[in-house]
Amino acid sequence: MRVHVMDLNIGDRLLVDTFNHYGLHLLSSGTRLRSEDISKLLMHQITYVDIAPKEELEPPKHDFYMLTEESFKELRILYDQAIKGTEELFEEAESTSKVNGQLVQAAFVPMAEYVREQRDVVDLLLELNHKDDYTYQHSIQTGILAHKLATWVGYAEEEALQIGVAGYLHDVGKCRIDQAILVKQGELTEEEQAELAKHTTYGYEIIRNSAYRYPISLVALQHHERIDGSGYPCQLRNSNIHAYTHIVMVADIYSGMISNRPSHIKRDLLTVLQYLYQLSFSKIDATIAHTFISRMIPNFIGKRVRLNNGEIGKIIMNNNTDFFRPLVQIEDRFVNFVSDRTYEIQEIMM
Structure with a gap:
């Protein structure tokens, strides 16, 4: 069945190998299309491809590439359990000055394992960004993103999971910070900022006193x-x-800026990627930041x-000249955000 590239859906299966106009092989016959595959076809100006008829496609047993409603329900249950477990972990850390490893295994590891094969991280973040308690939500998000990013830069799964745990525990020192500071609306005073900054050393001390030590304690610091x-x-x-x-x-900055915080208004997911790109020139590791950006960008197609x-509108494709200003379809017209600077994205939606 021959279809226009604009009509492709995630999960469609190619019937024949696909080449660009110069003969470069792009995708193989039998490929189940992901968002990044459709983006590749668009960037190489492929107009039509042959895909298997819908009735010939076997329904996937568990589609990790695109979260179904059933998957969302399972994810929400795990996430709610993770939030409750993280709250318990912080409360126990405050009273014992230790991290309970069993709580980490129960609250974070199941979430990390569930989303390990989930390619569309944007869908994941949109779904998991609705809780009111910033500290616990942020801990889980940072752990998940750190785990994903660690695999993207080449760490084996066992070590990537350890990095995910480090991300999950990075703010555990906030259990010693006055709740009034954590939930204060508006800017903090200099004294409050100085007190909040102590969460790094508090976290280091708590983790050093636990089964989790170096380098996880060092990450908290x-x-x-x-x-x-x-x-x-x-x-x-x-x-x-x-x-x-x-x-x-990188995971901490991204999660923090896409979330509602008492002292900050959340930004849209694409704008924060652009902010990370700016930071990569002087503040954060460029290779890691650019890896994160390049793996996230294709997930915005179709959003x-x-x-x-x-x-x-709907994002149709990314621009090679400016990843952060895509081609967007608005009803029956297309707007190139690179050439038309009057448009800005305010919110990415499901």
Whole structure:
């Protein structure tokens, strides 16, 4: 069945090998299309492809590439359990000055294992970004993103999961911070900022006193450092920051900025990727940041967006000249955000 590339769906199966106009092989026969595959076809200006008729497609036993409603229900149950388990973990850490490894295994590891094969991280974040308690939600998100990013940069699964745990525990020191500071609306005073900054050393002490030690404790201490020495608490520079921390640093910033916090309004997922790109020139590890961006960008294709003029559109393809200003379909017209700068994306939607 020959279809236009614009009519392709995730999960469609190619019937024949696909080549670009120069003869470069793009995708093989039998490929189940993912969002990044459709993006590749668009970028190479492929117009039509042959796919298997819908009735010939075997229904997947469990589609990890695209979260179904059933998958969402299972994910929500796991996530609610993770939130409750994280709250219990923080409360116990405050009273015992230790991290309970069993709670980590029960609250975070099942979530990490469930989303390990989930390719569309954007769908995942949109679904998991609705809880009111920022600290617990942020801990889970940072752990999941750190785990994914660790695999993307080449870590084996066992070590990637350890990096995910480091991301999950990076803010455990906040259990010792006055709740009034954590939930305060608006800007903090200098004294409050200084007290909040202590969560890095508190987290280091708590993890060092637990079964989880180096380098997970070091990540808790260093996750607010920056490679130019402008971070805290030790003003470390690039080579003195642990490799795990560089990964958690990116996950921490991204999760923090896409979430509602008492002192900050959340930003849309694509805008924050652009912010990470800007930071990669002086504040965070460029290779890790660019890997994260390149793996996230294809997930935005097909997503609905709310624009600055109130219109609703759909991202059709990414622009090679500016990844952060895509081609968007608005009803029956197409708008190239690179050439038309009057449009801005206000929100990425399911």
